[in-house]
Amino acid sequence: MWAQAPNTANTANGKRLFEAKACYQCHGWRGQGGLAGARLAQTKLNLQGFRNIIRNPPPSNMPPYRAAVLTDQEVADLFAYIQSFPAPDPVEKIPLLKD
Amino acid sequence: MTPINRFGMESQSVMKPGAKIVTISSLELNHKSNYQDFGRYVEADVAITGDAEATLPALIEEVKRALTSDRKRALQERGRKVAEANEQSRKQHRELAAIAWDASPISTARLAAEIWAQVKNEDWSLVSWDRMMSSWPTRLWNFSKHYQFIGTHGGSGIGYGLPAAVGAALANKKHGRLTINIQTDGDLCYAPGVLWTAAHHQIPLLNIMHNNRAYHEERMYIALLGAKYDRSPETSDIGTALKGPNIDYASVAKGFGLYSEGPIENPNDLGPAIKRAIERVKKGEPVLLDVVTQPR
Numbered sequence: 001m002w003a004q005a006p007n008t009a010n011t012a013n014g015k016r017l018f019e020a021k022a023c024y025q026c027h028g029w030r031g032q033g034g035l036a037g038a039r040l041a042q043t044k045l046n047l048q049g050f051r052n053i054i055r056n057p058p059p060s061n062m063p064p065y066r067a068a069v070l071t072d073q074e075v076a077d078l079f080a081y082i083q084s085f086p087a088p089d090p091v092e093k094i095p096l097l098k099d
Numbered sequence: 100m101t102p103i104n105r106f107g108m109e110s111q112s113v114m115k116p117g118a119k120i121v122t123i124s125s126l127e128l129n130h131k132s133n134y135q136d137f138g139r140y141v142e143a144d145v146a147i148t149g150d151a152e153a154t155l156p157a158l159i160e161e162v163k164r165a166l167t168s169d170r171k172r173a174l175q176e177r178g179r180k181v182a183e184a185n186e187q188s189r190k191q192h193r194e195l196a197a198i199a200w201d202a203s204p205i206s207t208a209r210l211a212a213e214i215w216a217q218v219k220n221e222d223w224s225l226v227s228w229d230r231m232m233s234s235w236p237t238r239l240w241n242f243s244k245h246y247q248f249i250g251t252h253g254g255s256g257i258g259y260g261l262p263a264a265v266g267a268a269l270a271n272k273k274h275g276r277l278t279i280n281i282q283t284d285g286d287l288c289y290a291p292g293v294l295w296t297a298a299h300h301q302i303p304l305l306n307i308m309h310n311n312r313a314y315h316e317e318r319m320y321i322a323l324l325g326a327k328y329d330r331s332p333e334t335s336d337i338g339t340a341l342k343g344p345n346i347d348y349a350s351v352a353k354g355f356g357l358y359s360e361g362p363i364e365n366p367n368d369l370g371p372a373i374k375r376a377i378e379r380v381k382k383g384e385p386v387l388l389d390v391v392t393q394p395r
Contacts, residue, residue, distance in 0.1 A: 022322050022332045025315050025394045030199035032206060034233030034395040036319065041198050061319060063326030088197040096212040097193045097239075 008073070014081025017074055026061070031085045036061065041085040050082075051075045112142070121145045123154050192238040204393045205366045207309065211235035213369040214279065214307060217377055221277040226267035227260055228252055231283050231316075232309050233395050246276070256316070258289020261306075265297045268304035268385070277380060278303060282387075284310040284341060284348065291351060297385035298356035305380045306387040307373070308348050308361065313340045315394045352387035361389025 018024055026037025033039030043050070054065050054075055070078070091097045114120065122143045166174070196208035211232065219241070226249045229236045242248055249267050252259040264280035271278045287308070297304055318339040322332035345362070352359035358379050360372050369390065376386045 020333050022318065022335055025313075025319055025322075028199055028206065028393050028395070029204065030202050030206070032195065032198035032202075032208070032393075034207065035230065036233070036395045039195065039198065061323055063323045063332065065326055066329055068329040069326060069331050088194075088200060091193045091197050094197055094200060096216050097196055 009076040009080035011077070011080045011084055013074070014077035014079070017070070017078050018081055021065070021070065021078075023078070031082055040082045042087060043082060047076060047079050050079050119144045121147065123147045123149050123151050123158075125150060189238075196235070196239060199393070201366060202393065203364050203366065204311070204391045205364070205369065206393050207232035207395060208235045208239070209366050210281070210307070210309065210369065210390060210392060211239050213366070214281070214373060215240050216370065217373045218277060218279060221377075222275065223247065223277045223279060224267070224271050225249070225279050225281070226264045226271075227279075227281045227283075229281065231395065232281060232392070236281070246271070246274075258286050260286040262290055262293045264306070265293050265302060265304060265385075268297065268302045269300070272303060277377065278305065280304060280306045281309050282306050284308060284312065284346065285314045287348065287351075288341075288346070291355065294352055294355035294357055294385070294387070301383050302385055303380045303383050304385040305373075305376055306352070306357075306385065307376075308387065308389045309392050310346075310348060310362065310389055311392045311394045312342050312345060313394065315339070348387065348389040352389075357385050357387050359387040359389065361387075362391050363388060364391045 023040075027033055027040050028037075031040030031043075033041075045053070051072065053062070054070060057064055120141065120143045122141055122145070124146075125148065127146065127148045196206075196212060198208075199206040200209055202209075211229075212235075215236070224246050225236055225240075228249075228251050230251070237248075249263065252263065261280070261282055264278070264282065268278040268280070294306075296302075313336065318332075318335045321335040321339065325332055325335065347362070349359040349361040358376075360376070363369060363372055372388055376388050379386045
């Protein structure tokens with residue numbers, strides 16, 4: 001079990017897959033999430049947990065992507081890309097979110 | 100019953116087991132031939148067809164009279180807990196809104212926050228459904244008057260939004276309210292001619308495009324359905340994406356006689372553009388800002 005993406009993961013391919021497999025539609029281009037999909041930025045999942053949800057999502061609108069659609073290597077690439085999302089500024093530094 | 104997925108075939112009750120449900124609504128009078136009406140009734144123990152707005156004041160007084168002091172204390176305690184949960188929830192929403200704050204396409208949270216900053220001191224009325232933008236107005240704005248939210252659509256996917264917004268803006272005009280329509284792009288494509296109606300009759304209306312350049316609801320549905328058969332979603336943009344060419348909604352609106360700006364892609368340009376637009380609306384005009392946004 002990896003807490004981080006394995007060294008063989010390809011972040012650039014993960015970025016390509018994030019668009020090609022339409023992940024961004026529900027999860028947002030920065031993984032911010034929304035009503036249609038969970039937040040991915042700063043995920044606390046490890047790779048195994050991430051893969052489990054992709055293969056067998058809980059009852060929701062999340063498509064169940066099996067290996068025919070996303071191989072284990074591609075899941076690892078996606079995971080590596082998701083981990084590259086920048087951390088947001090704290091709310092205190094964003095005036096419009098203070099009140 | 101609350102549907103738990105897009106297919107609408109599975110649902111689960113969110114009610115406490117054994118709770119009695121009594122409804123007072125005129126909804127039953129509105130059911131006609133829309134397939135979405137049938138089989139989607141609330142599972143009420145007693146369904147009363149009536150005017151909820153007219154009924155509620157008297158009902159509240161009657162409930163107050165029936166309360167014992169023990170029940171009053173219990174309700175106060177519940178109210179305290181709900182207020183705490185609400186405050187915690189709003190704090191969490193603000194933290195989530197901070198993610199992708201500077202992104203382009205512009206995040207829907209940023210869009211909602213920028214609009215709120217410009218309208219919060221006005222007598223405003225949001226006349227569009229906000230679910231397509233992850234309900235960020237509901238999550239970040241302070242709704243305190245009944246006319247500040249028009250509710251959901253009467254028919255999804257048939258271009259309800261813009262004509263409904265123009266109608267609501269007409270109703271708001273005599274009250275001098277600032278009417279805000281956060282307009283989805285695909286919805287506008289059904290009946291854009293109503294922009295001319297707004298211009299012709301000088302109906303003050305702030306249209307702000309939530310231009311995510313696709314019918315994402317349909318694309319999500321295709322991805323979900325295809326995955327059940329191990330089909331990749333890589334071609335799910337065929338017939339669902341509104342690109343190649345991108346639609347220039349500012350030019351569309353200008354052609355119908357509206358003041359317009361856009362496409363706005365830099366989130367830092369949003370605030371000043373909204374401010375300029377509101378100045379025009381206050382003079383009695385409909386305007387349109389085209390904002391390029393994230394899908395939800």
